[in-house]
Amino acid sequence: MKIAAIWALLLLFPSLSLAEPCKSGFAHEKNFDYMPGAFLPVSLGTFQFDLPARPERLASVNGLLAIYSQGRSISHQPLSKEEISGDVESIAGSKSSIGDLYKLIYGITSESHLGKAQRARLLELRTSLFGIDCKNAVEIYRINGTPVIFHETRTPRVFEILIIHDKLIDYIQVKGPKSFATEILKSIKKR
């Protein structure tokens, strides 16, 4: 009876079985060696990354979508505070930028200044929306002082690369094998 009840709970609230908040903190920051990509550089304002090979199709829709064979793709979208409206300040505190919010979400900055309700909301966002828990592969890098997140998500299974500026997030999503995503990551540099 108890086992049936537990199964029912897991089916109703699958996040219970996946979410495991990190009590000991998030991943430490790492370094990587820059390696230029084999095809075109893509300019993102102050940063750039390279396409690793010639895509089959390119689409420009408030960003970039490069489509490759075998279900692989690379897309870029710029995210600004307007994209997520007034929720930024309600979670990260007044006068916060979108960069402040993402640094909190990925554990780059401390949440000690947040109130109890804000922390609860942040934890909820991490687990339910961003799929971040101790079992997830989140890697943190810095390029010229700017945090860069490399995150393999479960659903959908994609690789997310976030360059966290203060007022803008460069969001790069890569579908394909990890080696394909790593090529993109290593090609990021300041222009």
Add this chain to the structure above:
Amino acid sequence: MTSSLDFEDEENLREVLTSWYGPTAQNWNINDKLINTIIGMVKDMLDCSHTMSYVPQPISFGNPLSQLARIELKGFINRLRDDSRIYVICKKTVLYKNRTTLMEDAGY
């Protein structure tokens, strides 16, 4: 690829997609794969917003479209126009995370 929707519902869904992603969505090919992705996205928005009553029932395993009566699918699309119970951050984050998948579903 075609969809399970009639012309009117396809146009209603296209209107919702345009409000989410801008004019580019007006030319997207509405098909069952794309509708399945949208159902999953709305579920993610609602999981985040703690308002499960908004999701058409029953959705459990497998292909949600096969479990939905046509009338429920019509109601689901109509309810998509009213997202007042969804937190903006939940909606926008789900939208940007799923944009590439939707564009691929839509025939890019």
